[in-house]
Amino acid sequence: MSGSETGVEAGIWDRERRWVTLGAIALIFLAAIEALAVTTVMPVVSAALDGDALYAAAFAGTLATSVIGMVASGAASDARGPRGALYVAVTLFLVGLVVSGAAFSMQQFLLGRLIQGLGAGGQTVALYVVVARLYPPHLHGRVFAAFAAAWVVPSMVGPFLAGAIADYLDWRWAFLGVAVLTAAAFALIAVRLRGVDLGGGEPSSRRVVVSRLVLAVLVAVAAVVVGFSADAPPGIGWPVAGAAVVVIALAIRPLLPAGTLRAARGLPSVVLMRGIVAGAFFAAEAYIPYLLMERFGFTATLSGIALTFSAFAWAGASALQGRYGERLGNRRITALSLGLILIALLAVLATAVLGASPAIVVIGWAFAGGGMGLVYPRLTVLTLAYSDASNQGFNSSALSISDSGGSAVAIAVAGLGVATLGGGAAAFGVVFAFAIGLTLIGTIPGFRLGHGAERP
Structure with a gap:
């Protein structure tokens, strides 16, 4: 690269990479706006569309279909480079936003969320491959720290603005507004990525790609079934959900590195830990605004404050990880991150069950964001360290x-628990206790991460 040729260390903002960096950050920024907005306004949406029983499915469905987008995007990126996969993914994300924003029934809203998932999943994988192809390994930590920093502005205004839109305008604009921004940013990004060499690779056989897509569809359908089981009587919902989880476990194994489900050392543990901590965090966060609105009478605007503080902490911790991650080491990062998440979950659990001050939720959830900010980008760096072209x-x-x-399975199971208990303190307590259990399980792969090729 040019930096090495001139004797100056190349960075993520040098002439050869600056527009790619900017475009990737713009996509992360828009994804952050959408994610924070949905979490904040979902209690309002479920009430407006009479969809309380499908509250969890609105989250789980999007995450489930994202698996299909991820598999398709990964195969396309390995075969032809990530550009085409990225363009298709962003288009699907945009279409899903419009369908959700225009919904007049919970079923139509869920359809839009399913389409969004296809785009969001494909976009994430394509961006990771862009980073792997264009940035040397020593810059990967900085790139993913920059991605985390792209959450800063959304975390400052996203939850509060989404809540204000729901309170004073219409919840639909929380989706349609992001769609307008996505269309504008996509036009700019497409121009900036034109002519950039994103490379190619060796395509997998058609049989392998088709089989992986079939398995991804099975995972997605089973995860959606878990989410919809909350709308069935508990005597039917729990057995159906249990059977669907078994299907997910069987179908997902070939889509992951060998040894992932048994926490084999190295990349398998990296991948497994990502799923566990994501499940714990997002299953709990999906019910933070719900808790504040139902138990403490918060408006949608005020309930977004808890997510704002958490997102700030996430971005700040990610920046620290990008700068000091090598010095801290993976074992310390695991211990610190899981410890912070546990502190947050215990604080929220105590508030939900004992009726303590809601300020504990707002402040406590920031600890969870800090924990995720430390571990999330680190796991991405390690994944690339274990990878080659x-x-x-x-x-x-x-x-x-x-x-x-x-995340999809954890949110759906949490939603089934809430539906079974019919809401109230006990239901919220089950959600947060479930998240605590998942976090403790995360210690198993967390101390088996290894280092890959991140160190010379």
């Missing part, structure tokens, strides 16, 4: 599949 798409896809699959 022949499997960057597969490994990036596996990491994202574990992320979304773990």
Whole structure:
């Protein structure tokens, strides 16, 4: 690269990479706006569309279909480079936003969320491959720290603005507004990526690609079934959900590195830990605004404050990880991150069950954001450290599949628990206790991460 030729260390903002960096950050920024907005306004949406029973499915469905997008994007990126996969993914994301924003029934809203998932999943994998192809390994930590920093502005205004839109305008604009921004940014990004060499690779056989897509569809359908089981009587919902989880476990194994489900040392543990911590965090966060609105009478605007503080902490911790991650080491990062998440979950659990001050939720949830900010980008760096040009798409896809699959199942199971108990303190307590259990399980792969090729 030019930096090495001139004797100056290349960076993520040098002339050869600056527009790619900017375009990737713009996509992360828009994804952050959408994610924070949905979490904040979902209690309002479910009430407006009479869809309380499908509250969890609105989250789980998007995460489930993202698995399909991830597999397709990973295969396309390995075969032809990530540009085409990225363009298709962003288009699907945009279409899903419009369908959700225009919904007049919970079923139509869920359809839009399913389309969004296809785009969001494909976009994530394609961006990871872009980073792997264009940036040397020593810059990967900085790139993913910059991605985390792209959450800063959304975290400052996203939850509060989404809540204000729902309170004073219409919840639909929380989706349609992001769609307008996505269309504008996509036009700019497409121009900036034109002519940039994103490389190619060796395409997998058609049989392998088709089989992986079939398995991804099975995972997605089973995860959606878990989400919809909350709308059935508990005597039917729990057995159906249990059977669907078994299907997910069987179908997802070939989509992940060998040994992932038994926490084999190295890349398998990296991928497994991503799914576990994502499941714990997002299953709990999906019910933070719900808790504040139902138990403490918060408006949608005020309930977004808890997510704002958490997102700030996430971005700040990610920046620290990007700068000091090598010095801290993976074992310390694991211990610190899981410890912070546990502190947050215990604080929220105590508030939900004992009726303590809601300020504990707002402040406590920031600790969870800090924990995620430390561990999330680190796991991505490690995934690329264990990868080469022949499997960057597969490994990036596996990491994202574990992320979304773990989140989808955890949120759906939490939603089934809430539906069974009918809401109230006990229901919220079950959600947060479940997240605590998942976090403790995360210590198993967390101390088996290894280092890959991140160190010379």
